[in-house]
Amino acid sequence: MKYLLIALPLLLIACTSQLPHRADAAETATLDAEGIISTDALLKQYPPFSAEYARYQPDAAEVQQMQRLQGLQLVVLFGTWCHDSEREVPRLLKLLQQANIATDNLQLQAVNRQKQHPQQLHSYYNLKYTPTIIVQQNGKELGRIIERPQQSLAEDLAKIATK
Numbered sequence: 001m002k003y004l005l006i007a008l009p010l011l012l013i014a015c016t017s018q019l020p021h022r023a024d025a026a027e028t029a030t031l032d033a034e035g036i037i038s039t040d041a042l043l044k045q046y047p048p049f050s051a052e053y054a055r056y057q058p059d060a061a062e063v064q065q066m067q068r069l070q071g072l073q074l075v076v077l078f079g080t081w082c083h084d085s086e087r088e089v090p091r092l093l094k095l096l097q098q099a100n101i102a103t104d105n106l107q108l109q110a111v112n113r114q115k116q117h118p119q120q121l122h123s124y125y126n127l128k129y130t131p132t133i134i135v136q137q138n139g140k141e142l143g144r145i146i147e148r149p150q151q152s153l154a155e156d157l158a159k160i161a162t163k
Contacts, residue, residue, distance in 0.1 A: 033080045033110035035118045039093055042108060046080050053090035058098055062154035066099035068161035069135070072142070073105045077121060078131035080110055084147050085131040091153050092133060135160045 033042070043050040076092065078085035089108070096103060111117045115127055125134060133145040135157065143160035150156055 032112060034112050035110060037108050037110050039103060039106075039108065042080075042089070043093075046086075048086040049080075049090050052087060053094055056091045056094050058091075058095050058154065062095060062152060063098045065154040065158035066095045066101060068158045069096075069099070069101050071105070071137075072161055073107070073136040073139075075107045075109060075121075075125065075134040075136065076131055077109050077111055077117070077125060077127050077134070079113065079115070081113055082130045084129075088131050088133070088145075088148060088153065095154055095157075133157070 033045075043053055074092075074096075076089060078089050095101075096106065109117060109121055111122055111127065111130060115130060116122050117127075121127070125132065129147045131145075131147065135142045135144065142163055145153070145156050145160075
């Protein structure tokens with residue numbers, strides 16, 4: 001009996017150490033981003049964003065419309081968990097890339113599921129829905145696209161830029 005009490009725990013340890021490691025939900029889930037994120041990090045770490053970026057092919061007219069954004073600043077408040085953000089943010093990035101618009105005028109700011117930002121940008125910009133794309137000139141807001149464009153992303157941004 002004494003040997004059984006010693007052998008049984010050892011047997012259990014030996015058996016469980018042979019089991020394959022099961023990742024828990026925290027290990028397998030991609031964490032939601034919060035705060036500023038680079039284009040490269042967004043596209044590398046969030047497959048739905050990179051898939052839409054690869055899929056979306058803007059036409060020449062859309063790329064031409066984007067030229068009106070030259071010299072303006074864009075603040076994009078979005079969620080890595082948000083299906084509208086997964087559609088619109090990669091399209092914006094592709095349009096900017098194809099139009100050769102300087103991305104140093106672009107701020108990608110991720111918010112959590114409560115639509116809050118660690119530096120309180122959600123309050124500063126009065127964020128209600130994601131994504132919200134804000135076009136600015138010298139820190140003054142010219143306009144914004146909320147959730148989805150009315151016409152197309154390029155057309156709506158061009159209209160804001162020419163106000």
